[in-house]
Amino acid sequence: MARQHALAALLVFSLGFPQATWASGKGAVAIDPSVLPAIGKVDSRFQSYNVEMAEVIGGRFWAPYAKPGEQAQPINTQVSGRLALEASLFRQRPPANLANRRLRALARGLGPAYIRVSGSWANTT
Numbered sequence: 001m002a003r004q005h006a007l008a009a010l011l012v013f014s015l016g017f018p019q020a021t022w023a024s025g026k027g028a029v030a031i032d033p034s035v036l037p038a039i040g041k042v043d044s045r046f047q048s049y050n051v052e053m054a055e056v057i058g059g060r061f062w063a064p065y066a067k068p069g070e071q072a073q074p075i076n077t078q079v080s081g082r083l084a085l086e087a088s089l090f091r092q093r094p095p096a097n098l099a100n101r102r103l104r105a106l107a108r109g110l111g112p113a114y115i116r117v118s119g120s121w122a123n124t125t
Helices: 002-016 053-057 101-108 120-124
Strands: 021-023 028-030 049-052 059-062 076-079 082-085 090-093 115-118
Touching: 049 053, 053 059, 053 115, 053 120
Parallel strands: 049 115
Antiparallel strands: 021 028, 059 090, 076 082
C-alpha cells in the first residue's frame, strides 16, 4: 500500500512539475525554482516571527536546556507506555518588560515584519 502511495505521489509530482529532473540517480529530485511560473506575490512582511505568550506575560514555559552550572535533566520518561514530559523541563519565566529600551530597539530592528504572539498560554490569556 505504501509503495502504491509513493508511486501515485511520484506521478502527481512529475505531472505537476515538468521542470523536475532526477538528480544523481539516488532517488533525489532537483527542482529549479527559476523556471517555475509565479502564481502570486507574498508581502515581504510575512517573513515573520513567532513569540510564545508565556515569554511575554510570564508563566511556565518549555526550557529543556540546563542553565549554566546546572546539570542537564532527562528529556522524558515513559509512564504506562506513554511519553510524559518531566516538570523539571519547564521553568517559570517572568513577564517581559516591554518598556525596556534595549528590547524595544531589538524589536524595531525586526520591522516591518509581523510578530505573532501565540502558544498554549495565548489560549487562556
